Amino acid sequence: MKIVAVTACPTGIAHTYMAAEQLEKAAKAAGHSIRVETQGAMGIENELTAKDIAEAEIAIFAVDIEVEQLSRFSGKKVLRVGVAEAIKNPKGVLAKAGA
Template sequence: MKIVAVTSCPSGVAHTYMAAEAIEKAAKAAGIGVKVETQGSIGIENELTASDISEADVVVITKDMDIKNTDRFKNSKVVKISIGDAIKKAPTLMQKIKDHVEKKNS
């Protein structure tokens, strides 16, 4: 199982990267492959490729700021969450995603 995520916050600094780290840590703990793109004050980092997106079971996007290039995800299952939930509730989110995908695939 694999997810990709895009994080961005209003200031484009700390919370963007805190959310990315929380998602990465929680996904790895849940046994989920993960790649996170950040859209911070210095621009897009760790940009998701078309292959990354097509291979992902779910795309997680923080919804506090407009994410650039969202048309990339038009054929993907997208989950939108707040930046705060990405930071504080990442383990719960990963478990819900894992349960959903496993149920869908069984």
């Protein structure tokens, strides 16, 4: 299954990246393909392209703040969870996303 995700926490120093790592790790272990964009203190990294988003079956937002450039996802099926949940239970988040 193809998944895209965005992670973003209030200070953008730590949890954004921990959540990204956890989602990547869990998806890989389950044999899914995932691309995770981080929106942290360094700005947007690993930016999702229109193609990435179009090809993905679902977008996961593991965020505690608003997602930047939200319009890219218009019409996309989105699962929104808190950053802490993605860190604590990435497998559960993927399951909720139907993966």
